[in-house]
Amino acid sequence: MAEQTAPARAGTPSPAKSDAAVVRDALGVGVAVGLSGFAFGVTAAGSGLTLLQTCALSLLVFTGASQFALVGALAAGGNPYTAAAGAFFLGVRNTFYGLRLSQLLALPRAVRPFAAHWVIDETTAVSLAQPTRRAARIGFTVTGATLYVLWNLTTLLGALGAEAIGDTDAWGLDAAGPAVFLALLAPMLTSTTERAVAALAVVIGLGLLPVLPAGVPVLLAALAAPAVLYVAGRRSPAREDTTDDAPHGTDGRDAHDPDPATDPGTRTESATGPGTGTAADTGDDTHDQRGDDQRGHDGTGQAER
Amino acid sequence: MTVWIAIGLTAVSCYAVKLLGLLVPAGVLERPLVRRMAALVPVALLAALTAQQTFADGRAVVLDARAAGLAAAAVVLLLRAPFLFVVAAAVIVTAGVRAMTG
Numbered sequence: 001m002a003e004q005t006a007p008a009r010a011g012t013p014s015p016a017k018s019d020a021a022v023v024r025d026a027l028g029v030g031v032a033v034g035l036s037g038f039a040f041g042v043t044a045a046g047s048g049l050t051l052l053q054t055c056a057l058s059l060l061v062f063t064g065a066s067q068f069a070l071v072g073a074l075a076a077g078g079n080p081y082t083a084a085a086g087a088f089f090l091g092v093r094n095t096f097y098g099l100r101l102s103q104l105l106a107l108p109r110a111v112r113p114f115a116a117h118w119v120i121d122e123t124t125a126v127s128l129a130q131p132t133r134r135a136a137r138i139g140f141t142v143t144g145a146t147l148y149v150l151w152n153l154t155t156l157l158g159a160l161g162a163e164a165i166g167d168t169d170a171w172g173l174d175a176a177g178p179a180v181f182l183a184l185l186a187p188m189l190t191s192t193t194e195r196a197v198a199a200l201a202v203v204i205g206l207g208l209l210p211v212l213p214a215g216v217p218v219l220l221a222a223l224a225a226p227a228v229l230y231v232a233g234r235r236s237p238a239r240e241d242t243t244d245d246a247p248h249g250t251d252g253r254d255a256h257d258p259d260p261a262t263d264p265g266t267r268t269e270s271a272t273g274p275g276t277g278t279a280a281d282t283g284d285d286t287h288d289q290r291g292d293d294q295r296g297h298d299g300t301g302q303a304e305r
Numbered sequence: 306m307t308v309w310i311a312i313g314l315t316a317v318s319c320y321a322v323k324l325l326g327l328l329v330p331a332g333v334l335e336r337p338l339v340r341r342m343a344a345l346v347p348v349a350l351l352a353a354l355t356a357q358q359t360f361a362d363g364r365a366v367v368l369d370a371r372a373a374g375l376a377a378a379a380v381v382l383l384l385r386a387p388f389l390f391v392v393a394a395a396v397i398v399t400a401g402v403r404a405m406t407g
Binding site: 024025028029031032049053056057060061062063065066067070073074079080081083084087088091092093094095096097098099100101102103107112113115116117119120121124125128169170171172173174175176177178179180181182183184185186188189193194197198199200201202204205206209210214217218219221222223224225226228229 | 307308309310311312314315316318319320322323324325326327328329331334338340341342343344345346347348349350351352353354355356357358359360361364365366370371374375378379382387388389391392394395396397398399400401403404
């Protein structure tokens with residue numbers, strides 16, 4: 001396996017990442033996860049939904065967890081409103097993804113209603129893992145398109161062949177999802193802040209699982225982000241006696257960034273208008289995501305060890 | 306009919322929450338704190354989701370073949386293998402453990 005050490009490891013941000021490498025990674029995610037539409041088709045058909053209903057869900061809802069939740073609730077005899085409410089809760093996290101993606105991709109307004117349908121876990125994870133805006137846009141589009149086509153195709157096949165296939169768990173396909181997320185998350189955990197957020201989120205997500213309705217624990221896990229930022233912000237002013245830390249107390253990164261030169265870059269990124277993703281502002285992106293993170297974390301990082 | 310009502314409500318509400326995030330004005334996102342939050346919240350969500358998809362069975366926390374699959378994925382990831390190998394390792398090991406343990 002060691003000789004597989006490819007320069008373009010999945011999701012490893014490097015400023016020189018080629019378009020082909022982004023496409024390859026995006027296709028990998030799209031294919032791997034797209035195939036699990038098969039499991040959805042089988043599950044939905046097995047739960048008594050018609051072929052048309054099953055395919056309508058994949059075409060119109062297109063967010064796997066919500067689809068499984070809806071089918072599960074209907075199969076368990078739930079009424080349509082509570083079943084839809086459960087699916088809705090699982091879908092709410094896509095709003096947070098959209099917030100980040102709108103910064104990252106800077107899509108023209110007219111494109112957003114169409115792009116919105118593809119705002120899901122996988123497209124977000126791939127986009128986030130890219131070093132530049134151009135790469136993020138390619139990653140989002142290729143992942144979205146591949147996943148949408150394959151997810152719907154395999155949903156249809158799964159629904160048609162539900163009886164023939166039997167238990168898809170035997171194929172181990174349910175492990176593809178978490179493996180995809182792990183591979184995409186790993187390169188993002190560059191600083192102590194990211195790692196602390198991820199660890200706390202895991203604890204919250206699993207800890208609340210038995211006591212709260214489906215979808216809610218993951219949403220509450222999002223609180224790991226403000227919690228860690230708050231702690232990081234509390235620690236840094238105590239360690240460093242820079243007086244101007246106070247106004248940004250809760251923002252660990254910007255508060256003790258010793259290099260004022262990064263600031264303009266940081267601001268321009270989101271101020272950049274739609275459709276103006278030039279080389280200059282993709283450069284800023286890289287700077288913002290990598291340089292800022294590393295530097296900002298020297299202080300906080302060591303404080304926590 | 307009730308199934309179609311559920312499908313319709315789910316499709317509309319899930320699309321609305323997706324669009325909502327993309328439509329938040331850029332001005333709101335310029336504030337440094339909001340930027341840091343928007344960057345960290347997906348990390349939290351994806352981490353929690355990874356854990357749930359590996360260790361959750363309904364509302365119970367369980368340790369089963371998926372954990373072995375994820376561990377295999379982590380090892381392959383540390384070896385710096387390409388993305389598809391990471392996913393393949395998880396799927397194959399999970400299927401293998403299930404086949405062996407019945």
